[in-house]
Amino acid sequence: MDKRLMNVSLLGLSFMLVFTAFQTMGNIEKIVLESIQNDYPTFTGDGYISLSIIYVVFALSSWVSPSIVSCVGSRKSMFIGSCCYTLFLISFLLPSTELLYLMSALIGLGASIIWTGQGTYLTLNSDPTTMSRNSGIFWALLQMSMFLGNTFVYFVLRDKSHLDESTRTLLFTVLTVVCFLGTLLFLLLRSSVSFEGAENEQGIPLSITNELKNSIALFLTEDMCLLNMSFFFTGLHLSFFSGVYSSSIGFTKQIGPNSKQLVGLSGVFIGAGEIIGGLLFSILGKKTTTAELGSKGFGHSAVVALGFIINIIAYGLIFINLPDDAPFKDTDTISFIQPNQYIAIFCSFLLGFGDSCFNTQLYNVIGQKYSENSAPAIALFNFMKSIAAAISFFYSNLFGMYVQLTLLMITLIMGSLSFFKVDKSLENRYKEF
Template identity: 25%
Template structure:
């Protein structure tokens, strides 16, 4: 008969079993952290080129058009275009022959190359619509394979800027949007599987976004120096769709949605609209190189924003997500005010020599502060979004992340689309309204998931 262990021996066995469990848990957590780090570095490498292209794309194509106009070779194609597009005399109009010729040349060049805002709008519209199919694709193919294949569409998109003819540029933009939906749904669910709790998700998402924001450094460092002194430069899928919508009609998601929509509009603003406004503010000395400096400071802000959730996780966990959002919004609002004071309102649309509304010239120091605040605020908001999805939609994270990306990308696409006709003042007013409404709905959302 087996001896019954004494109380002392029993306690000793329990301690040893506990040590083994803690050791195994530590080993598991170690590998999960390693996975988060590898994911972060992989995304950093892919998005180093993509974000640089995205932030400067509109400006690059506009510069290409200017250069082409100046060096336009008069051939049969131009003569044919010229004969049907030469402006007719209007009553009371007094423009010279040279001005008419320049106008025709600009129109001829405009139809030869695509538009950066339209390209990015197509990316995010396709991104938005493709999120319905993303959970099924990720479940069938797997996280890693999905992310690898989807990343290839980013590379192809970047290559289109070598010769941005409209048909090819816009087709690849749509393909990139498709890949983006699969990539980010897989990334969000992958990060969830490496976490499990809100605190771990906050740490892991902070780690990921801190590393990810480094993607803004290298490419924009290149721009800052290289552009110095330059003047221009998809029966299962149907089930997936309705499952996603069944999340959508819950009280939690309806309260969370405004925050996501604001996040998407902000994404469009800081990755495309503001850098364009910097480059177009010709009242700023060396404005072209400042686009790279702007991207660099946005990356620094993002790294620091992600870093506070990693290295300062014990302190940050003492604060509620509502408190974090409110504090971050104060910084966000100050940034929006300085955007209006420091740039001509039309700078997001076209190059201008106008003075800003608040100063006699565009202040480089404020450009750096605004860029830093853009990166910092976006990373903090993103951390709050990821941790809230993990806690608020446990067991449904794949669908929740897909819906999140749908709303986020849709809002971002709208931002790019309307920026062909709205100025910075309207941009700031829209973001302010979205921010206030998102805070009003985010507070009861957090109260519901805290119960």
């Protein structure tokens, strides 16, 4: 295994541990905070509001995160960002509404730093021939977090209709320790390596003003404006499967007496879909590479088209399976059919696989198109994705399941068409040479 592949593998392992903790918490946060409110009436923290704050701050911080990464380097940036994730998880051991929202803002800042650092580090350790493979490997390792963390939740919540204090303490303690281990692992990352084998790090530190000008100029280009639609969709989709859908299963009492336990199982199958997608597109890396490499495969657009079909099927099944008021609280309402746990869990898998189709190909296109200017491009990806997620979590307290699914379908269509146009222009550009 060459040094660059080792770097990518260790990067994925570090993210796997940190996000085993965070993605698991995001998946159950709404239900966890509802149980805390039942035990402590003075606690008024809301899971959707917390997640909305995270992504609002994430979006705003994305404009300055390239400067931070440029100044301190991608490796140190990811370590700093992961420390914020650890502090966020610790705050759940001390239930306080004010502390919850403060730590939500802190983790939003940390998220912008860690993800801009990740995109930069991954790009610096890749080239056009390995970008698909490396992004697939990273994505598969990252999404192992959904599988591992939610498997743990599935067994902890077995036969429980309420999350008592001892159960919550066990959850928070284990997740905090796992996140801390992932934070320490970032210290083992080595300098990124160029294609020629020389050590390579982000270039000369730029001022925040210059970096903002650079980001704004990139944001206004035609291709980035088109990609923004794809980025926006992935943000809405992320917030739906990571914070709304699994909780909705837990709130749907007609699905069976084990609805709360299914929250963890839903997360497991979302993770399984993400992992299979990441591994599949890693193995087929050269088949999903743009035409500049002489590939005769099916290209990025074919993978996104597959993701489009998978997501449409998932949204349709969820529409008929879960009631409209499922995102809010426990409900006895029946949807168009009797809520079915097998359909619900199957849709979890489809949501995860569909997400991997879009994200792996977006990372590929960014890595190829903006290889010389990766930090601002990744930051803009994070900005649009987190803005969409923040909006989604905000309206999740207002709109029922049917409106949310309708908005997802509309943005899915627009995001897919935008991606096809950018990918086509990228392919045509390489054919000219």
